[in-house]
Amino acid sequence: MAENRLMQSTANTPYKAVVIGGSTGSLDVLLPVLSVLKPPLTFSLVVVVHRKNTPNSPLATLLSVKTTLPVREVDDKDVMKPGCVYLAPADYHLLVEHDGTFSLDDSEKINFSRPAIDVTFESAADVYGAGVVGILLSGANADGTRGLKAIKQAGGITVAQQPATAQVAYMPQQAIDNAAVDRVLDVPELIQFINQLNEANQAL
Template sequence: MTVPARRAVVIGASAGALEALSVLLPALPATFPLPIFVVVHVPADKPSVLADIFSAKCRLRAIEAEDKEPVEPGVIYFAPPDYHMLLEDKLTIALSNEEAVLFSRPSIDVTLESAADVWGDGLIGIILTGANQDGARGLKAIAQAGGTTIVQNPDTAYARAMPEAATALCPGAQVMTLADMSAYLWSISE
């Protein structure tokens, strides 16, 4: 059996996200070849500073996604506050202000499900720390599309509800520490 080529990474996190992402994203090499889409539950009424924080910490370019923005390899796209981030195709991001999902907009599930439709078995889905079940359904969609599914070990998560919900709905997901995730992502960049 041949392993499908990896084409994109989608990461979802909530409570404890800044700390977890601060381990994972700065570890990536400047030559990382895939686009990375990050959805973090952020307050709708304030501007997000995530792109600025990670732009300073990472070797990759980190930006807040814009509607109809072209997807480029080696760029970290953060979902903006109060918008769902969807992938329309392999080339374009779409933002939506449709209803919140599990009280969240941006919703991790919405992004993961749209990415699974676009990239199928070429997608890597990662669920990190969080205090609700957002992301579990989206990770299952990635698994059903043949993609790679990874969940932060709940014992190492700031908030274990999100990784526990993801592994319950997607029992085939690989459970890893942040260090193991970094090593895995580094290995696919070579």
């Protein structure tokens, strides 16, 4: 069924954005995934990770070291472009706007988190519909489940990390239990899946 959903989506619209959310333990997945993704990417890769707001955060630099793809921490009104990795800044919610830009919001925390994964998932679903893929990784709270529901309702593809492979299984397990995700993948399968999305876009 998941394979059919992938084929149906690519037949109707290219994938515009792959949005990856995670918390504790998610870097254990992000780093190996980024290191082997095959450029050029035909979509934007948006990363939302729960992290502390500390001066000179090294996360963007750390991600950059692991990939040949351009990585940037998002500034307000940045234009979203395919082929780039965009990182949500600490202490701001990250939204995707209908004019193809990002916006930052410092309103109250959601699920005790800012940035909240739900906010980015929901805004991407609203803008891109069936052209968005949401991926939820390791973490210790329920952030992301509501956003995956929005992506699924909009016709996009929803993915959760295999809980048995997560440092903290709670976040992906909540999505599996409550959001009816399309795929449950371990790290090698996730790498293959994202590369397949890219190949599907290239074939359009």
